[in-house]
Amino acid sequence: MSGGPAVKISIESVCEKQVQEVALDGTETYVPPLSMSQNLSKLAQRIDFNQGSDSEEVDGEGEFRDREWSKQEQEEEDGTVKFQPSLWPWDSVRNNLRSALTEMCVLYDVLSVVKEKKYMALDPVSQDQTGKTPQVFQLISKKKSLATAGQLLLKGAEKLSKSVAENQENRRQRDFNSELLRLRSQWKLRKVGDKILGDLSYRSAGSLFPHHGTFEVIKNTDIDLDKKIPEDYCPLDVQIPSDLEGSAYIKVSIQKQAHDIGDLGTFNLFRRPSKNRGGTQAWHMKLEAAQNVLFCKEIFAQLSREAVQIKSQIPHIVVKNQIISQLFPGLQLSISLCHSTTEKKHQRVSPEKPKPDDCLYVLEHNLHQMMREFHKQQLSSVVMPHPASAPFGHKRLRLAGSLAYDKTEISNLQHSEGLLEKIIKQAKHIFLRSRTARTIDSLASRIEDPQIQAHWSNINDVYESSVKVLITSQGYEQICKSIQLQLNIGVEQIRVVHRDGRVITLSHQEQELQDFLLSQMSQHQVHAVQQLAKVMGWHVLSFSNHVGLGQVESIGNASAITVASPNGENAISVRNGPESGCKVLIQFPRSQSKELPKNDIIQDAKWSHLRGPSKEVQWSKMEGRNFVYKMELLMAAMTPCP
Amino acid sequence: MGVTCVCQVPVAEGKSVQQTVDLLHKKLDQLGAVKQGSFCVDCETYHATANVGGQQSKLLYVMHNTETPLSCFALFEGGPCLKADTNFDILMVKLKSHFQNAKGYKVECRGSRYRYCDFLIKVGTVTMSSSARGISVEVEYCPCVVPGDCWNLMKEFMQSFLSSNVPELPSVFATKPEGLFAPADAIDTMTQYLEVFNKLRKLQIPGSNVR
Numbered sequence: 139m140s141g142g143p144a145v146k147i148s149i150e151s152v153c154e155k156q157v158q159e160v161a162l163d164g165t166e167t168y169v170p171p172l173s174m175s176q177n178l179s180k181l182a183q184r185i186d187f188n189q190g191s192d193s194e195e196v197d198g199e200g201e202f203r204d205r206e207w208s209k210q211e212q213e214e215e216d217g218t219v220k221f222q223p224s225l226w227p228w229d230s231v232r233n234n235l236r237s238a239l240t241e242m243c244v245l246y247d248v249l250s251v252v253k254e255k256k257y258m259a260l261d262p263v264s265q266d267q268t269g270k271t272p273q274v275f276q277l278i279s280k281k282k283s284l285a286t287a288g289q290l291l292l293k294g295a296e297k298l299s300k301s302v303a304e305n306q307e308n309r310r311q312r313d314f315n316s317e318l319l320r321l322r323s324q325w326k327l328r329k330v331g332d333k334i335l336g337d338l339s340y341r342s343a344g345s346l347f348p349h350h351g352t353f354e355v356i357k358n359t360d361i362d363l364d365k366k367i368p369e370d371y372c373p374l375d376v377q378i379p380s381d382l383e384g385s386a387y388i389k390v391s392i393q394k395q396a397h398d399i400g401d402l403g404t405f406n407l408f409r410r411p412s413k414n415r416g417g418t419q420a421w422h423m424k425l426e427a428a429q430n431v432l433f434c435k436e437i438f439a440q441l442s443r444e445a446v447q448i449k450s451q452i453p454h455i456v457v458k459n460q461i462i463s464q465l466f467p468g469l470q471l472s473i474s475l476c477h478s479t480t481e482k483k484h485q486r487v488s489p490e491k492p493k494p495d496d497c498l499y500v501l502e503h504n505l506h507q508m509m510r511e512f513h514k515q516q517l518s519s520v521v522m523p524h525p526a527s528a529p530f531g532h533k534r535l536r537l538a539g540s541l542a543y544d545k546t547e548i549s550n551l552q553h554s555e556g557l558l559e560k561i562i563k564q565a566k567h568i569f570l571r572s573r574t575a576r577t578i579d580s581l582a583s584r585i586e587d588p589q590i591q592a593h594w595s596n597i598n599d600v601y602e603s604s605v606k607v608l609i610t611s612q613g614y615e616q617i618c619k620s621i622q623l624q625l626n627i628g629v630e631q632i633r634v635v636h637r638d639g640r641v642i643t644l645s646h647q648e649q650e651l652q653d654f655l656l657s658q659m660s661q662h663q664v665h666a667v668q669q670l671a672k673v674m675g676w677h678v679l680s681f682s683n684h685v686g687l688g689q690v691e692s693i694g695n696a697s698a699i700t701v702a703s704p705n706g707e708n709a710i711s712v713r714n715g716p717e718s719g720c721k722v723l724i725q726f727p728r729s730q731s732k733e734l735p736k737n738d739i740i741q742d743a744k745w746s747h748l749r750g751p752s753k754e755v756q757w758s759k760m761e762g763r764n765f766v767y768k769m770e771l772l773m774a775a776m777t778p779c780p
Numbered sequence: 781m782g783v784t785c786v787c788q789v790p791v792a793e794g795k796s797v798q799q800t801v802d803l804l805h806k807k808l809d810q811l812g813a814v815k816q817g818s819f820c821v822d823c824e825t826y827h828a829t830a831n832v833g834g835q836q837s838k839l840l841y842v843m844h845n846t847e848t849p850l851s852c853f854a855l856f857e858g859g860p861c862l863k864a865d866t867n868f869d870i871l872m873v874k875l876k877s878h879f880q881n882a883k884g885y886k887v888e889c890r891g892s893r894y895r896y897c898d899f900l901i902k903v904g905t906v907t908m909s910s911s912a913r914g915i916s917v918e919v920e921y922c923p924c925v926v927p928g929d930c931w932n933l934m935k936e937f938m939q940s941f942l943s944s945n946v947p948e949l950p951s952v953f954a955t956k957p958e959g960l961f962a963p964a965d966a967i968d969t970m971t972q973y974l975e976v977f978n979k980l981r982k983l984q985i986p987g988s989n990v991r
Contacts, residue, residue: 539850539865542966544781546922548850 156271159279162286169271183263314357317374317419321355325425336376338429340436343510344517347436353378353425376421382428386477388437390501390561392569395468431477437509437557438475444558454558463562466646471565473505501565504600508557515554563629564600570646571603571627577651578607587611587764588618588662590655603627607655609662611766617673618766620665621658653716657694660716664697666766667712671701674773679709691715701773708776709749712769720765723752724776782900782922783930783964785938786972787947788979789915797905797912804903804917805892807941813896819846819904821973825885829878840879842872843970853970861967884909887977889916898922899937906980914980916973917942927953928960951975 155168172180226232251258318334321327326337339351358375438459445454445461455462460474535551537543543551555563575594582590593606609621624635632651634642644650661683671678679702684695696715702708707727714720729746755772762768792800809815826840839857844866852868855861864871872879891904900920906913919938924930931949938946952968953960 535850539852539867540863542781542848542851542853542863544847544966545849547781 158275162283314373338425340513344513349432351432372420374421376424378428382431384479385427386431386434388434388502388505389474389476390498391472392565393470393472395470434475437505441473441558444556465566465569471562501561504564505561508560566629567601573648574627577648581655588659601629609659611666611764614766617669618666621662653693656716660714661697663714663765664699667699667769670766670769675704676701689718691717693717703777705778720757722755722757724755725749725752782920782924783927784918784920784969785934785950786916786918786976788976789917789945800915801903801905808894808901811941813894813901816893816895819893819902821845821889823887823977825882826879827882829880841974848966855974916976925963926961927964
């Protein structure tokens with residue numbers, strides 16, 4: 139600064155109008171320029187009258203006098219203070235009191251002068267804002283925009299809270315009409331006289347069940363408003379026919395034949411826990427339960443009608459709420475309608491609950507499904523669009539007229555199995571399947587050598603399923619793969635398909651399958667010896683699956699094999715029967731057998747190479763964990779060292 | 781639907797139509813055939829009213845057979861034929877202006893249906909305007925549709941109860957362009973019935989036999 143000349147900086151206000159406010163939409167509001175008088179008053183306001191005494195002359199007359207007076211007083215004070223500095227202990231108090239008095243006097247004078255209005259009038263002076271304007275405007279605009287934003291938010295919040303409140307209100311009040319509307323959206327209703335009747339039957343879905351299935355809608359509004367309204371209160375109630383009350387289900391089970399026919403038809407119910415779904419109204423649950431009862435009744439009615447109509451060798455028995463049909467000898471299918479009407483009854487029966495549950499849920503489910511299919515069929519043949527020339531449901535029947543189908547063809551097309559026939563077939567299949575599984579499993583657990591493996595296929599038909607059975611020996615799975623069976627389990631019989639394509643049909647009797655598997659297992663052992671001989675380099679001299687000699691087996695036939703060692707000197711013969719078990723004989727060359735007497739006929743030395751008599755091996759004393767392993771050891775022992 | 785042969789059986793000497801039919805029934809019973817309900821074949825005749833192009837107007841026969849209960853057959857005399865749904869009858873009513881029903885010409889054949897193993901035998905009485913005109917016998921061999929393959933078998937079977945009245949091979953099969961080895965169908969049966977009806981219509985029945 140010292141070096142250069144002082145630079146003059148002049149500051150003057152910008153000639154722009156000042157911005158008063160910026161609106162939310164961006165428009166700016168300017169401050170209007172000051173007029174002369176405003177400017178004057180603004181300037182006047184800048185003067186601080188309280189500052190120095192030299193400015194007092196500017197004031198008005200009265201003011202001036204007051205000041206004069208107070209000035210004199212002050213001078214007096216000053217004088218005393220000057221002359222007697224801090225001599226008097228009460229000096230400060232006195233000074234303060236004095237100044238207070240002065241002030242009071244001045245105030246009094248001012249007030250009196252003002253009151254006279256002769257010399258002086260008090261006018262409000264416009265507040266000087268210009269000094270703080272930019273800040274204030276900023277604040278104001280901010281405040282305004284914040285306010286508008288706040289308003290918007292408030293409005294939204296109000297709407298939200300209103301809708302929430304409305305919802306709650308609705309839920310709380312449960313207006314009858316709104317309930318009715320809800321009911322109407324899910325159930326068929328009609329007005330008869332002054333009653334509202336509903337329909338819960340499946341007639342519109344194709345049902346032919348004659349039950350009318352009508353329920354009545356009741357207004358349940360005579361509730362004491364003073365009392366606390368219970369939580370589940372609903373102004374709408376439904377009244378269902380008394381025979382559809384409670385809960386019902388169809389129970390399908392397969393049982394051993396009952397000894398006594400007297401205890402039939404009194405099938406007891408144990409209640410299944412009903413799931414209470416949240417959010418559904420009481421009436422809805424009630425109607426659904428009633429509809430279920432109706433549906434179960436329809437199924438049962440259909441089944442019992444068919445049971446009476448169908449002529450079978452052993453007639454189906456319909457007793458009270460139970461249909462009994464003979465599946466296989468000694469085995470019966472029982473279909474019963476369980477319907478509990480009151481809670482009390484249920485409690486009485488409940489002690490029986492822990493008894494083993496032999497229900498076949500699959501069949502129950504299938505029954506429901508088949509009934510619905512039946513409904514659909516009915517519906518499609520009556521209601522669905524169809525060509526005018528053919529009022530039939532079956533597609534191929536539409537051609538029956540124009541292709542001149544004869545009676546048998548038409549009846550073939552129209553033939554449809556009844557519900558009962560289908561369910562009996564399914565039950566038979568299910569039973570046969572489970573029994574086959576049981577048979578295979580029990581055999582597999584009972585017999586360790588050879589092993590049985592069963593591979594059940596996942597994809598089944600309701601009337602057919604299949605299982606692949608492999609018979610192997612432990613440790614020799616790779617070489618002994620001769621027996622692979624495919625069991626196709628049908629409704630009444632099991633078809634066994636061999637690996638080589640032979641097909642054997644077994645009946646439903648458990649024993650047949652068991653015997654068959656046992657004979658296959660016995661054959662497997664001989665096959666295994668054959669395979670083993672191949673691996674060991676032995677020669678197969680003879681092989682027979684079904685030996686015609688020896689003791690007669692009660693199941694199947696015995697099979698036999700004779701193998702000779704690589705040099706042909708030694709031989710092993712194996713005979714294996716499903717019942718008699720295995721018998722192993724070995725032969726050595728004649729030259730090695732000592733006890734053989736000299737024969738006159740075969741004197742030539744070459745005959746000594748013939749094999750001598752057979753000797754039986756005590757098989758159970760052989761070492762080895764299974765048959766094939768023992769056989770391998772035996773072959774190894776009998777193979778001459780080179 | 782197998783191979784069918786329809787023939788007319790003359791009324792036995794000194795017997796009425798019904799007696800002859802009973803005789804046939806008896807023979808079938810003895811053979812071991814089982815009666816399985818009844819059957820009916822009917823035939824209505826229509827005249828074409830409009831004479832198109834100066835051609836001689838043909839007759840149209842509309843026939844029904846209970847063996848094919850959902851069908852209706854329309855056969856032009858010596859011309860084309862068609863199989864249709866039973867709604868065809870309603871159509872014929874609508875076509876009144878073109879085809880006029882000849883009321884008196886209605887022919888019906890009613891009788892019993894017998895089954896003997898694979899054979900279906902229908903013995904019927906042909907009636908025209910409520911007077912019995914004759915007897916028709918239809919034999920169907922169900923498992924086969926090729927006439928050439930089973931004609932001899934059928935012939936042999938018919939001999940067992942018709943004795944001397946066994947018909948020759950129906951001309952419907954013989955006149956087919958493919959010969960005897962074209963599959964038979966319902967139209968063939970109806971054609972044969974029509975032939976029998978026409979034959980009986982022209983036949984002068986001795987008054988004694990009419991019941």
